[in-house]
Structures are given as C-alpha cells and as structure tokens.
Amino acid sequence: MISLYDTVTAEVRPLAxxxxGKVSLYACGPTVYDHPHLGHARSALTYDLLRRYLEWRGLDVRHVANITDIDDNIINRARDEDRTEGEVAVEWEAVYVDAMARLDVLDPHDRPRATEWVTEMVDFVGRIMDAGAAYTTPTGVYLRVRDVDGYGDLVHRDLDDLRASAGARVEVDEAKEDPLDFALWKAAKPDEPSWPSPWGPGRPGWHIECVAMSLGILGDGFDIHGGGNDLVFPHHTNERAEALAVGRPFARHWVHNAMLNIEGTKMSKSLGNYRTVVEMLDEHPLNGRAFRLLVLQTHYRKTMEVNPELMASARAAIQRLDALARRASAAGIAVQTGAAAADPRADGGAVEAFRAAMDDDLGTPQALAVVFDTLHRANTALDRGSTDAQALAATVFELAGALGVAVDAGGRGADEDGAIEDLVARRQAARDARDWGTADALRDELSALGVVVEDTPAGPVWHRK
RNA sequence: GCGCCGGUGCCCGAGCGGACCAAGGGAACGGCCUGCAAAGCCGUAAAGCCGCGGGUUCAAAUCCCGCCCGGCGCUCCA
Known part of the structure; x- marks a missing residue:
C-alpha cells in the first residue's frame, strides 16, 4: 500500500x-519567462519520481504538467525586450523542456498551455459568478472567499487568521469586499494582451488556468495535485477555492515539495541567488544524474542544500554505480536499467526493502540506502566470483532505474572511440610484453584524453572521466 | 506578529519509543588486491550520547513543556 503525506490532513495517509489502478497527477509547471533554476528542477524531479515509482508499482499514471504562458512576469519581460508575450513564452518553454529532458525527467502525458485554455477559464469564471460566489469591480472579477467553506484548510488557518496577516507584504485593493478576495479575471489594461469575456476584455486571474486544465483533462476529484510548498498559499489555496466555489471535487491528495536552499536561504528569482539548470548541467557531464541523486538523498518534504561540494560527492556516488555496471558487463552480466517490469533475477529482500521505503511517503533516502547496500553486496559477490553477483547487480540496476537514475556501463560509439580502443589495445600489448614503461605512457596519453582504463580479469575496460 | 517545517558524525542525510544498525552517500586514514594504478574488498577514525533545559516512561535521538537557532509562507515565487 502506497502512502503519501497530504497537505490538507497534514498526515501521511494511504493513497486513495x-x-x-489508475492515478491522475497534476503537477504545477513553470511560468515561462526566464531560465529555470535548480528549484524548478527539484520540483520537476519530485513529481517525475512520484510518477516513475507509481508506474513501477504497476499503476497506470496520467501525468499532467502545465505551462503558464501568460502572466505579469511574461508581460514585463516582453515589454522590456520589445517583443510579444508569445515570443517570450515560446522561447523559455523550449529552454525548460530541453533542460528537463537533460535531467531525464519524463515528458508528462499532457503539457497544456494556459493561453490555449482561455475559453474554458472564462466559462469557469462564469459558473462561479452563477453560483453567486464572485462579484465584479472596475479591476476585474473577484472570488468572495467567505463563500467557500474550508478556504484555509490547505494552509491550516481560518479566515480571521488569514485576514490578520493579509497585507503583511503587499497592500490590499480597496475595491474588494474583503482583503482576502482574489481576482478570477483581470480587466484589460492598455498594451496588455487580453481576451474577450462577459465582463469585458481581460486576462486570467489567480491560476484559474490550473483549475480549468486539471479538471478539464483529469476530471473531477482527480487524485494528486503537486507543486512547491511556496505555492500552498495563496496559489493552491485559491485554485482549490475556485473549484469548491462551484461544488466540484478537486484534488483528493495534495503533495508539496520543499524548497532548495543555497547558503542557507531559499533559492529564488527575487533574491537573485539562483543557479540555472542549464548552467549546472553544462558544468559537468555527470551533473544531470548527480543532481537527481542529490534530490533523492533528501526527503522531498525537507529543505535541501546545494553547493559545489555536494554536487561533487553526488558525482562520486554516480561513479560507483557506473563502476559496478562496468564490472558487471565485463563479467558478462547484462546491464539493463529503467526496466519497467520487475526484473525476475532481482534479489527479493532488497526489492522488498526498497518498496517498503518508497511506499512510506516516498522514502527515497532509505530507498537509496538499499540500492547502495545492494551495490556493495554485488561487488563483494563479484570479487568472490559468486553466482549471486548476477542477481545483486540486476537488482541495483532495476532499483536505480525505478528512481530514474540511469547507469552507464561505459563509453562506446562516438567517433573518437576507435582511436581510444586502439590506445587501449596497444597498452594491453605492452603489458603482455611486460613493458611497463610503454604501458604507463599510453595510460597517461589516455588520461590526457579524459579516459580512465581499468584492468579486470576479463581484460581492460575504459570509461570517460 | 501569526502559521508550518527543521536543528543527528568532518560534510550531506536516514531513524520518530525498545535488539549493539545511530542507515546510506561523500571525504579522511590503514591494509588487501594490482607490475604500478584504477575499480573493488577488509578495517579504522571515541557521534561523551542525536540544539539547550525540564518532564513522561521499565525504556527517548524518537512523546510532552519551555527556550535558543535556522528555513519557508502570509497575493501571482517550484
């Protein structure tokens, strides 16, 4: 039985x-107007992991991740760069999608764009008006928060409490009946993109796109809604209120991942202390996998720290995985990762421990401990020439694959590989002739090319540093 | 101010009442293996006891109370 922490009930509870057999998952995607940073990557990785694990457990998952391609930030950026909002959004969406692919984040089944759902949004706002839970002002259409029962359930605060701190950071709009009321539809301002509506031209308000798209694609009462915990209020709280205002059952389960800190404080656009995903990825070929490992090493509900030292240690761990893959394949054991179906050769005890850890609110740190523990056992078995080696190594690859961590048995195929193979062969010939001087010189040559040679009982194997 | 989440070894990070397991990763040190390496294996480094002070209990890192410190949220930030 799989359990997950639910933000509404504030407890880990069985996934109902x-x-x-079917899971509908809606994960909040980015607003595309700039480079995605490491925090976006953590979030995407969290839901990619959830999706992969549910699938590994045999469930049929429908994963939806939106792209918000119209909002203030996009409008501002377009204005600054003197081009259209659409151009800005298209550019950054492409950067985002590409970066996610490099992180081995699986493409969601649907990636709806807000601007393609405006009709549905207008329709939804209309229904909220019909229900009497919204009103218009000169600046737009507002949801009357006190008409929504349990408005603050997600943040665990009641209306008075929320009101007391309303305006703590931003001044309130006097035209609203209540400071907590929020915009469903924003009346058009000059020079801003707008769409027609019964309340005049305007654009979507508080993430009404997420409601329209999640309910539109996944239907009422879909299973899981996820996002960063900075979205709990007001973003998700308002989204939920929009659905509840018209009596439509919304997400059954709310999952929120914690933030990512750099030097102890939240990485964010506004603080300017962020690192982009592309930057991190370009820094080292192993970084994509290393970052995923780093994310997995911290439970998703705990703030994680990122710095160069931690990235380096994660890379070292990835290299242990790859080293096992090389040893295994040199020993004639097939390396297959990411196998969807359970590998029949896998070690039952380890798989069971892994599953128990993951079933309990995605216990990736413990799950990873199982993987590395098994890796150690596989190496020992390999050293002893034990027949257990095959099952243990297969287990490692299978479980790493379930977490989306790819394992690389070595570099073959590229153009310059022929030359490398040649050097490796010449070195081996020198070794056979006990000409250590020549052998070592050749190894230095390979090293200069970024290639490491390892001598195994089955002959030399090489890989890139 | 209000709400939520944390404070565990050199670093990261599990554990949330009871077994000598305070996991796992990284770093360090010694040894084995190796022509030498790499990879791997074996072992070690006193975690003076898990932020501090009380309490509950036969038993607490794990529960309760207070305090200190850090992070996040309180209108458009994953």
Missing part, C-alpha cells in the same frame, strides 16, 4: 485513488 478515484479509480483502482
């Missing part, structure tokens, strides 16, 4: 699916 709308339909047995």
């Amino acid at each position: 699916l709308r339909e047995p």
